Amino acid sequence: MDCGYTGKIDMEHKENILRAIGLHVMTKRMHMLQQLREGLDIYGFSQVMQAKKSAAVCLSPETTSRYVDSHYITSHLAPEMSERGCNKYHKETQILEHFQDLLHELEDATSEDITTVPSVMQWITGHAHRHLLSDCQNFKITVKFDHDCHKMPNHTICYPTVSACTDTIKFPVAHMSDYGSFKNVMTTAIKYGAGFDRA
Numbered sequence: 001m002d003c004g005y006t007g008k009i010d011m012e013h014k015e016n017i018l019r020a021i022g023l024h025v026m027t028k029r030m031h032m033l034q035q036l037r038e039g040l041d042i043y044g045f046s047q048v049m050q051a052k053k054s055a056a057v058c059l060s061p062e063t064t065s066r067y068v069d070s071h072y073i074t075s076h077l078a079p080e081m082s083e084r085g086c087n088k089y090h091k092e093t094q095i096l097e098h099f100q101d102l103l104h105e106l107e108d109a110t111s112e113d114i115t116t117v118p119s120v121m122q123w124i125t126g127h128a129h130r131h132l133l134s135d136c137q138n139f140k141i142t143v144k145f146d147h148d149c150h151k152m153p154n155h156t157i158c159y160p161t162v163s164a165c166t167d168t169i170k171f172p173v174a175h176m177s178d179y180g181s182f183k184n185v186m187t188t189a190i191k192y193g194a195g196f197d198r199a
Protein backbone atom coordinates (compact mmCIF):
# COMPACT_ATOMS: atom_id res chain seq x y z
CA MET A 1 0.00 0.00 0.00
CA ASP A 2 2.99 2.28 0.59
CA CYS A 3 3.79 1.79 -3.07
CA GLY A 4 0.39 3.05 -4.15
CA TYR A 5 -1.29 -0.31 -4.68
CA THR A 6 -4.96 -0.12 -3.76
CA GLY A 7 -6.34 -3.36 -5.20
CA LYS A 8 -7.15 -6.66 -3.62
CA ILE A 9 -4.34 -8.48 -1.80
CA ASP A 10 -4.38 -12.17 -2.68
CA MET A 11 -2.41 -14.63 -4.81
CA GLU A 12 -4.50 -13.88 -7.87
CA HIS A 13 -3.31 -10.29 -7.82
CA LYS A 14 0.32 -11.18 -7.21
CA GLU A 15 1.46 -9.83 -10.58
CA ASN A 16 -0.32 -6.52 -10.10
CA ILE A 17 1.13 -6.11 -6.63
CA LEU A 18 4.67 -6.88 -7.80
CA ARG A 19 4.28 -4.47 -10.71
CA ALA A 20 3.17 -1.69 -8.37
CA ILE A 21 6.14 -2.30 -6.07
CA GLY A 22 8.56 -2.50 -9.00
CA LEU A 23 7.26 0.71 -10.52
CA HIS A 24 7.41 2.51 -7.21
CA VAL A 25 11.00 1.45 -6.56
CA MET A 26 12.04 2.30 -10.12
CA THR A 27 10.51 5.78 -10.23
CA LYS A 28 12.01 6.62 -6.87
CA ARG A 29 15.50 5.43 -7.93
CA MET A 30 15.27 7.00 -11.39
CA HIS A 31 14.52 10.33 -9.82
CA MET A 32 17.46 10.03 -7.44
CA LEU A 33 19.83 8.98 -10.22
CA GLN A 34 18.56 11.81 -12.41
CA GLN A 35 19.28 14.27 -9.62
CA LEU A 36 22.75 12.80 -9.14
CA ARG A 37 23.43 13.21 -12.83
CA GLU A 38 22.22 16.82 -12.81
CA GLY A 39 24.49 17.50 -9.84
CA LEU A 40 27.48 15.99 -11.64
CA ASP A 41 26.65 17.97 -14.78
CA ILE A 42 27.15 21.27 -12.99
CA TYR A 43 30.89 20.80 -13.36
CA GLY A 44 30.68 18.67 -16.48
CA PHE A 45 31.80 15.71 -14.40
CA SER A 46 29.45 13.16 -15.89
CA GLN A 47 31.05 13.72 -19.31
CA VAL A 48 34.48 13.21 -17.76
CA MET A 49 33.26 10.01 -16.14
CA GLN A 50 31.99 8.78 -19.47
CA ALA A 51 35.23 9.63 -21.25
CA LYS A 52 37.45 8.19 -18.51
CA LYS A 53 35.48 5.23 -17.30
CA SER A 54 38.41 3.38 -15.78
CA ALA A 55 39.40 6.39 -13.66
CA ALA A 56 35.87 6.79 -12.39
CA VAL A 57 35.31 3.16 -11.61
CA CYS A 58 36.19 3.35 -7.94
CA LEU A 59 33.99 6.41 -7.55
CA SER A 60 30.97 5.36 -9.49
CA PRO A 61 28.17 3.56 -7.66
CA GLU A 62 26.81 2.46 -11.03
CA THR A 63 29.86 0.31 -11.75
CA THR A 64 29.02 -3.01 -13.28
CA SER A 65 32.12 -3.77 -15.34
CA ARG A 66 34.68 -5.93 -13.58
CA TYR A 67 37.17 -6.01 -16.42
CA VAL A 68 40.71 -5.24 -15.30
CA ASP A 69 42.56 -2.67 -17.40
CA SER A 70 46.11 -1.34 -17.02
CA HIS A 71 44.94 1.70 -15.09
CA TYR A 72 43.23 -0.47 -12.51
CA ILE A 73 46.50 -2.25 -11.77
CA THR A 74 48.80 0.78 -11.83
CA SER A 75 46.46 2.90 -9.71
CA HIS A 76 46.56 0.26 -6.96
CA LEU A 77 50.32 -0.23 -6.82
CA ALA A 78 51.89 0.42 -3.44
CA PRO A 79 55.66 0.32 -4.06
CA GLU A 80 58.09 0.11 -1.17
CA MET A 81 60.70 2.50 -2.49
CA SER A 82 64.23 3.08 -1.30
CA GLU A 83 65.31 6.50 -0.11
CA ARG A 84 64.49 9.15 -2.67
CA GLY A 85 67.37 10.18 -4.89
CA CYS A 86 69.65 7.21 -4.28
CA ASN A 87 70.73 4.82 -6.98
CA LYS A 88 68.33 2.10 -5.86
CA TYR A 89 65.43 4.53 -5.96
CA HIS A 90 66.31 5.45 -9.52
CA LYS A 91 66.30 1.78 -10.58
CA GLU A 92 62.99 1.18 -8.81
CA THR A 93 61.37 4.12 -10.58
CA GLN A 94 62.56 2.72 -13.89
CA ILE A 95 61.07 -0.69 -13.15
CA LEU A 96 57.72 0.87 -12.27
CA GLU A 97 57.83 2.73 -15.57
CA HIS A 98 58.64 -0.48 -17.42
CA PHE A 99 55.75 -2.20 -15.67
CA GLN A 100 53.37 0.55 -16.73
CA ASP A 101 54.67 0.44 -20.30
CA LEU A 102 54.26 -3.33 -20.40
CA LEU A 103 50.65 -3.12 -19.20
CA HIS A 104 49.90 -0.52 -21.88
CA GLU A 105 51.53 -2.71 -24.48
CA LEU A 106 49.50 -5.74 -23.37
CA GLU A 107 46.33 -3.66 -23.51
CA ASP A 108 46.95 -2.86 -27.16
CA ALA A 109 48.00 -6.40 -28.03
CA THR A 110 46.01 -8.66 -30.31
CA SER A 111 43.79 -11.43 -29.04
CA GLU A 112 46.29 -14.10 -30.07
CA ASP A 113 48.73 -13.01 -27.37
CA ILE A 114 48.66 -15.26 -24.33
CA THR A 115 49.67 -12.59 -21.85
CA THR A 116 46.93 -10.04 -21.24
CA VAL A 117 46.31 -7.40 -18.59
CA PRO A 118 43.80 -9.64 -16.76
CA SER A 119 46.33 -12.49 -16.82
CA VAL A 120 48.86 -10.21 -15.10
CA MET A 121 46.23 -9.46 -12.48
CA GLN A 122 45.49 -13.18 -12.15
CA TRP A 123 49.17 -13.94 -11.70
CA ILE A 124 49.75 -11.35 -8.99
CA THR A 125 46.49 -11.53 -7.03
CA GLY A 126 45.01 -14.91 -7.90
CA HIS A 127 41.98 -13.50 -9.68
CA ALA A 128 41.46 -11.69 -12.97
CA HIS A 129 38.58 -9.38 -12.14
CA ARG A 130 38.09 -6.10 -10.36
CA HIS A 131 37.18 -6.00 -6.72
CA LEU A 132 33.68 -5.24 -5.67
CA LEU A 133 33.16 -1.60 -4.83
CA SER A 134 33.44 -2.17 -1.09
CA ASP A 135 36.90 -3.77 -1.47
CA CYS A 136 38.10 -1.51 -4.25
CA GLN A 137 39.51 1.23 -2.02
CA ASN A 138 41.34 -1.17 0.28
CA PHE A 139 42.89 -3.19 -2.51
CA LYS A 140 46.58 -2.61 -3.10
CA ILE A 141 49.40 -4.49 -4.75
CA THR A 142 52.53 -4.26 -2.63
CA VAL A 143 55.60 -3.87 -4.83
CA LYS A 144 58.97 -4.90 -3.46
CA PHE A 145 62.39 -4.74 -5.05
CA ASP A 146 65.14 -7.31 -4.67
CA HIS A 147 68.51 -5.57 -5.03
CA ASP A 148 70.55 -8.37 -3.53
CA CYS A 149 70.19 -11.37 -5.81
CA HIS A 150 73.55 -10.58 -7.45
CA LYS A 151 75.14 -11.77 -4.20
CA MET A 152 74.05 -15.28 -5.14
CA PRO A 153 76.98 -16.74 -7.07
CA ASN A 154 76.81 -18.22 -10.54
CA HIS A 155 73.34 -17.39 -11.72
CA THR A 156 72.14 -15.65 -14.83
CA ILE A 157 68.44 -15.16 -14.28
CA CYS A 158 65.87 -14.53 -11.55
CA TYR A 159 62.16 -14.08 -12.00
CA PRO A 160 59.77 -11.84 -10.12
CA THR A 161 57.97 -13.66 -7.34
CA VAL A 162 54.37 -13.11 -6.39
CA SER A 163 52.38 -13.89 -3.30
CA ALA A 164 48.72 -13.97 -4.18
CA CYS A 165 47.72 -14.23 -0.51
CA THR A 166 49.13 -10.81 0.25
CA ASP A 167 48.88 -9.29 -3.26
CA THR A 168 52.62 -8.76 -3.40
CA ILE A 169 55.09 -8.76 -6.27
CA LYS A 170 58.86 -8.65 -5.91
CA PHE A 171 61.03 -7.58 -8.82
CA PRO A 172 64.62 -8.82 -9.19
CA VAL A 173 66.21 -5.47 -10.03
CA ALA A 174 69.47 -6.86 -11.40
CA HIS A 175 67.73 -8.71 -14.22
CA MET A 176 65.50 -5.96 -15.58
CA SER A 177 67.69 -2.96 -16.29
CA ASP A 178 66.10 -2.14 -19.65
CA TYR A 179 62.61 -2.54 -21.05
CA GLY A 180 63.54 -5.48 -23.27
CA SER A 181 64.85 -7.61 -20.43
CA PHE A 182 62.02 -6.48 -18.15
CA LYS A 183 59.42 -7.59 -20.69
CA ASN A 184 61.21 -10.85 -21.35
CA VAL A 185 61.50 -11.76 -17.68
CA MET A 186 57.92 -10.72 -16.95
CA THR A 187 56.24 -12.54 -19.81
CA THR A 188 58.18 -15.72 -19.05
CA ALA A 189 57.24 -15.52 -15.37
CA ILE A 190 53.55 -14.93 -16.16
CA LYS A 191 53.46 -17.67 -18.76
CA TYR A 192 54.88 -20.26 -16.40
CA GLY A 193 53.37 -18.40 -13.44
CA ALA A 194 52.58 -21.18 -11.03
CA GLY A 195 56.19 -22.36 -10.98
CA PHE A 196 57.44 -19.06 -9.54
CA ASP A 197 54.72 -18.55 -6.97
CA ARG A 198 55.70 -18.18 -3.39
CA ALA A 199 52.66 -18.66 -1.26
Ligand SMILES: [Zn+2]
Binds near residue numbers: 149150156158172
Ligand atom coordinates in the same frame (compact mmCIF):
# COMPACT_ATOMS: atom_id res chain seq x y z
ZN1 LIG B 1 69.28 -12.87 -9.76
